Amino acid sequence: MEIFESIFSMNMLMITLRMAVPLVIASIGSVLCERSGIINLGIEGMMLIGAFGAVVGAHFTGIAWLGVLTGIIAGGLFGLIHAVLCIKFRTNQSVSGVGINIFASGLTIVLCRAIWESDGSSGSVAQISNVTVPGLSQIPILGQFFEKQSPFLYLTAVIVFVSWYVLYKTNIGLRLRTIGDHPKAAATAGVNVTKYRYVCVILCGMLCGLAGAYLSVDQSNLFVKEMVAGRGFMALAATIFGGWNPAGSLLASLLFAFAQGIRITVDLALPQRILQMVPYLLTLVVLIVFRRRAQGPQAAGDIKD
Template identity: 50%
Template sequence: MNVMNHFIALTLQLSVPIILGALCGTIAERGGVILLGVEGIMLIGAFAGAAGSYAAGSAFAGVVLSIVLGGLIGFIYAMFCIKWKAHQSVVGVGVNLFASGFTAVMLKAIWQTEGMSQSVPSIASITVPGLSDVPVIGAFFKDQSPYLYAMFLIVAAVWVIFYKTKFGLRYRAIGDQPHAVQTAGVPVNRYRYIAMITAGAIAGLAGSYLSISQNNLFVSDMTAGRGFMGLAANIFGGWQPLGSMGAGMVFAVAQAARFYLTDAAIPSQFVQMLPYVVTLVVLLFVGKRVKGPEALGKLVD
């Protein structure tokens, strides 16, 4: 039972950045904007979390900075895609490349080192007395980051907005028939800007989890493909908040399994590849079967 609790706890911990990354894709792409830059925004969020925590001596400052900077990048991303009508996939690749180079340069500028930063103040884990001792579900309440609970709240909030509000109804319609929605007098691009800023802020938050909650320092390229896993989870989950969360959990299970296969008679390189192989298999066999927003990548004047 201890092994099961540990596996569940580890899966929950590893799921946070993947599910938040998936949610970014869901938010942006349900409105028709392709968001391939999740990986890069998460990486900048991870750096901002560590830098803000280091500069202010407070992990909370790192959280705020990562959210603000992520939202700003989301806005700039939207400017390129919506106002200047740049190719959305190219913008996403550009953001990812920029993030890798920018964070490496700033790491050297701030800490005068390469590869990783100094230790910074981090977010403490939470244990709920009583509930943490319950078999199986106790793993959800023992030594877990506040980010985990925030993640579930964010998923729930997005679901409510998408399916229980007029804003969400209009926004989902924008992802399928933007010209028809615009003809009805809805400011399509304004909705998309709001969505992109929100998606960027969540991606920044996801990145800060890696640097000031799961760890207490920034490491070059520490997102390690989690943003791309999030995008795959978004597709696997059918561009729906709850579906993205469930798919993100599947990828987190694959990541957690690595730690239990290290003693098996399997080359370590294959063990390390497991989460990425699962991602590719899901995209190969599931990606063709799910139906995305009909106007994905299409703009209006």
């Protein structure tokens, strides 16, 4: 009974929402990228460089939000690298993504040692403060969503709505979805396919950088090597499970975050290592089961147009 109450509690809900933030943001970036026809397996690395960039920015400026901006820029630069390799030089997209992950992992360790003389972590930096929304925080029960919450939580909601609206309610979204399925038809209709792809891949990198910044200057106040810890791959799984739809990615990310929350809040008579595996096992199951059933952008990975 106590376990049931722990799982279905307001505390569990709030933990799930906080843990879903980086997954949702990165998954939205993945949706935009793959809708343009570019596969991105480098989400993990882009999130990692964003987390590191945010700490570096906060370290040198003393302002956490400038650190977030630095993280976004760092992620965008890695997105640009992926875009140039895949679009201009037509490198194998999967290889490029894996290469970005490896490059980000090594680069952050080298730079961490250069700046803080440590291979494992950075020094402490300024941290994003929680906010309380006046008035709304006084609402019974629902007021907890607006009291001492991360501003990233509200920013994530805005990103989900804006991306869904643009993708399904505007001409830009229609063109983007056409590019993902029939790039030659889009080009024939006068759409600059290359431009759309560059913008989407860079936006993906920026969103991944934002997601990484959340981990380093909001959830904590320092950078730790490999601190993304597989969340990039969870975000990719959420993209597939969510049907390459921002709303679907939100729901899938909440599911993965819920699995992470169970490990933290529920006292189960299982070894800790088994509990730590739950979110990743769920990710594997989703990829195996839904990858075959899901119908993604038909031209994803194909840039022969």
